Amino acid sequence: MKVAIIGAGLTGLSAALNLKEFAKVKVFEGENVGGLAASYCKNYCIEKFYHHCFRQDAELLKLIKELKLSNKLVWRIARVGYAVDSKIYPLNTPFEILRFPYLSLYDKLKLAMFTIKSRKRDYVLEDNKGVVDGIKEELGEKLLNNFFMPLLKSKFGENYKEVSYAWLLARVSIRSNRKHGGEELGYLRHGFHQLIEKMGEDVDVNRGEIKLEKLEKxxxxxxxxxxxxxxxxxxxxxxxxxxxxxxxxxxxxxxxxSVCALIGLKDKITDIYWTNVKDELVFGALIEHTNFMPLEDYGEHLAYLASYSTPEGWLFNKSEDELKKLYMKDAKRFGVDEKNIKWIKIFKAKYSGPIFEKGYTKKITDYRTPVKGFYIAGMTSKPNYPERSMNGSIKAGREVAEVLKSDFGLI
Ligand SMILES: Cc1cc2nc3c(=O)[nH]c(=O)nc-3n(C[C@H](O)[C@H](O)[C@H](O)COP(=O)(O)OP(=O)(O)OC[C@H]3O[C@@H](n4cnc5c(N)ncnc54)[C@H](O)[C@@H]3O)c2cc1C
Incomplete structure (x- = not known):
């Protein structure tokens, strides 16, 4: 039996890995093997878009073990901060959180309770509620305006109003794996490209875009x-x-x-890994990779300036040169001057994830389609709701392979 897989992102590679002993598999890839998780390589490799993993990513962690990469997996407390009026407030220890001046003690306690409770909630029940209404009802206007709104805007741009409350609850739950001093995140030391390369070994990847125009009868x-x-x-x-x-x-x-500027720097900008930005800047987050992974792995400081847009949005459609100027102008607000910058690269992804609108759970795609033998898997599959991730795509790839094997009597 012969199976064609369209796309060599993590879903496609995972499906190929799970099918290769049962069928002759060919993967077609139009751009980069690794898709959204692909890397930019010079004398080292770094993801084009910032990537880390979580303790809960069971499927990803299992695959890392199977591919004998566990010795590369590291867990670090990732320091986070919040920038208001270009001033960065670290928000890691209880003391730092208490000192944050833009929320009252009462709001901080409410936020802490909300985070703890979110771990046990059935968020799907809140799928028809808008995120703005949900926060307003449960946490009040102050937390909405002074805390959540900038995060929502930086994650979804103007589409934030359409997002469901379920997405927020699940996201908070994923992000509540905190230790004293901050949140623990995982990374494959020297880059996730090692995982993608191992997944691609022994898989027949054909470079070339596939334009599907009609279905075979x-x-x-x-x-x-x-x-x-x-x-x-x-x-x-x-x-x-x-x-x-x-x-x-x-x-x-x-x-x-997604639009992201990756910059190589002589000096670090902050001591923080991930800073969310409240100010209306072109980027909503400043992510300093070399405050998470050791500087010596790269020999230069690395930072992402990250923005979300839409395929029709003004930001996504700006030229590379214009984007570089825009990012550099706003980076100056954090004291990044031209002398500190060694190089800058702009990376864009037109379709970087579904917008988890109200009622999105009804839109989650099944693996089987009405056309026998034609399957759909990836960021719109169940394992990628309510947060698309490497783990979700690896799981979707495995699950679609299981469904196909069962349909064709291969198991
Ligand atoms: C900015 C950003 C940050 C992220 N950070 C994290 C993180 O920290 N942790 C985490 O777990 N996840 C993160 N993710 C999510 C993760 O990268 C994705 O969920 C995952 O890589 C998606 O894999 P996929 O195979 O489902 O889709 P994709 O990676 O989109 O793969 C689809 C592939 O299909 C190819 N293709 C498209 N059209 C055709 C065609 N016609 N013919 C042939 N090939 C085609 C594309 O080139 C692509 O390679 C992040 C994503 C982004 C954008």
Missing amino acids: FGRFLLKGEEFDAVIYTAPIPELDEKLRSALNLPNIKYQS
Whole structure:
């Protein structure tokens, strides 16, 4: 049996790994192996978009072990901060949190209780409620305006109003793995590209975009002149032709885009790994990778200036030069002057994740489609709700492979 997989992101590679002993598998990749988790490499490799993992990422951690990369997995307390009027407030220890001047003690206690409670909540029940209403009802206007609103804006741009409260609850729950002194995050020392390379070993990856225009009528699929018995589509849904989407009964899912400036620096900007920015700047977060991983692994300081947009949004559609100017102008607010910058790279992803709108749970895609032998998996699959992640995509890839094996009697 021959299976074509469209997209060599983590979903596609995971599906290929789980199928290769049962079928002849070919993966088609239009851009970068690794997709959104791909790296930029010079004398070292660094993810184009900041990446870390969590203790709860069971599927990812299992794969890291199976691929004999456990010795590379490190857990670090990642210091976080919050920038207001260009001043950065560290928010890690109880003392730092108490000192933060923009929330009252009462609001801080409410926030702490909310975080603790979120671990036990069935967030799906809140899927039809908007995030703004949910926060207002449960936590009040002050916490909404002085704490959550900037985070929501930086994560979803203007689309934040459409996001469901369920997303926030789940996100807070994931992020509540705190130790005294901060949050513990994981990373594969020297980069996640090592995982992607190991996953890609022994998998037949064909570089070349696949434009699916029509579906094969006879239960066979012809791709690039080659016949396949089954197809697993892991690329973004909007890339499918509209007619095809309706034939496959796929929902209309809105995506957000990512724009990120990665900068190499002579000196660090702060002592913090992740700073959320309340001010209306072009970036919503400043992420200093070399405050998380050792500087000696890179030989220079590395920082991301991260923004979210939409495929139609003004930011996503600016040229690279214009973006560099915009990012540099706003980075000056944190004391980053040109003399400190060694280089700057702009990375963009048009479809970087679904916008988890109200009622999104009904839009989560099944692996099977109405067309026998044609499967969909990836960021719109169940394991990637309510937070798309490396773990979710690896799980979606494994699960779609299981479904296909069962349909074709391979197990
Ligand atoms: C800014 C940012 C930060 C993130 N940070 C984290 C993090 O810290 N921790 C975490 O766990 N996750 C993080 N993620 C999420 C994680 O990277 C993704 O969830 C995961 O990599 C998605 O994998 P995927 O295979 O489902 O999709 P994708 O990576 O989108 O893979 C789809 C692949 O299909 C290819 N493709 C598209 N169209 C075609 C076509 N027509 N023909 C052939 N190939 C095609 C694409 O080039 C791509 O390689 C982050 C994502 C972003 C954008």
